[in-house]
Amino acid sequence: MTNKTKGIMGNSSETIRDLDNSFIADNYRGGIVLNTGAADDQIELAESACPTKALTSAKGDYKDLQVDHGKCIMCGYCSEIAPKLIKMKNKPDNPTQTKSRLIEQLVPQVQSSESYEQIGIALKNKIHKMFGRSLAIRQIDAGSCNGCEIEITALNNPIYDIERFGIHFVASPRHADVLLVTGPASRNMEIALKRAFEATPNPKIVIAVGACACSGGIFGDTYATTGGIDKIVPVDVYIPGCPPRPQSLISGLFLAIDKK
Numbered sequence: 001m002t003n004k005t006k007g008i009m010g011n012s013s014e015t016i017r018d019l020d021n022s023f024i025a026d027n028y029r030g031g032i033v034l035n036t037g038a039a040d041d042q043i044e045l046a047e048s049a050c051p052t053k054a055l056t057s058a059k060g061d062y063k064d065l066q067v068d069h070g071k072c073i074m075c076g077y078c079s080e081i082a083p084k085l086i087k088m089k090n091k092p093d094n095p096t097q098t099k100s101r102l103i104e105q106l107v108p109q110v111q112s113s114e115s116y117e118q119i120g121i122a123l124k125n126k127i128h129k130m131f132g133r134s135l136a137i138r139q140i141d142a143g144s145c146n147g148c149e150i151e152i153t154a155l156n157n158p159i160y161d162i163e164r165f166g167i168h169f170v171a172s173p174r175h176a177d178v179l180l181v182t183g184p185a186s187r188n189m190e191i192a193l194k195r196a197f198e199a200t201p202n203p204k205i206v207i208a209v210g211a212c213a214c215s216g217g218i219f220g221d222t223y224a225t226t227g228g229i230d231k232i233v234p235v236d237v238y239i240p241g242c243p244p245r246p247q248s249l250i251s252g253l254f255l256a257i258d259k260k
């Protein structure tokens, strides 16, 4: 059995057991960490292995190596080919309010250590204060592979059960406070996304979910895609990941409400 097959089989194990606990299984691929003590000779290898051009180094020097977490799909190729330079970490990257903050140089991101449950309760209190009752989300698939939708669907399952925090999904943008958008967006979805944005009442919040919505991700910027939903509609929060787990989704929602 190859290492890659073993890795895929390992990922099928349960990744969260207790929502009150921020425990994440060791084999979960949440993102990458740049090793500050690494040699320059692995930079070119890592850059050429990256399918989404998330890793770049203008001068081929370690000091100007940067990773765009909005483009990283956590495939792990860079850490396989340049293990001294890059390691995978099991903690996901945090959502951000600006795209530039998804780009990391040598300064590691501070990870949120709060559990899904803690963020959910804080979010519920905030929604109650700001909206009086509940928060309505319209999810828009702007050409995703459906991986992000599986995680979004998990928010409604009996484990994560996001409705208990006063958040529910609605069938029309006219009834929504938040647009949760996935996908790169494909050219075919450009007009539909614009119309959904226009139909959503003010003050509306737009959240880009996953590497595709943040930057085009694995689909990139091609004749068929636009290279990120912020080319079409203004974005309030970017949630990196491929796909982002429920904890990242709820952190992104919290950040978006905080911004308004």
Ligand code: SF4
Binding pocket: 032, 049, 050, 051, 052, 053, 054, 055, 067, 071, 072, 073, 074, 075, 076, 077, 078, 079
């Ligand atoms: S994990 Fe994959 S997508 Fe992310 S930087 Fe490494 S090679 Fe690129």
Ligand code: SF4
Binding pocket: 073, 143, 144, 145, 146, 147, 148, 149, 182, 183, 209, 210, 211, 212, 213, 217, 218, 241, 242, 243, 244
């Ligand atoms: S970010 Fe990853 S999981 Fe989400 S739509 Fe893109 S490829 Fe699929």
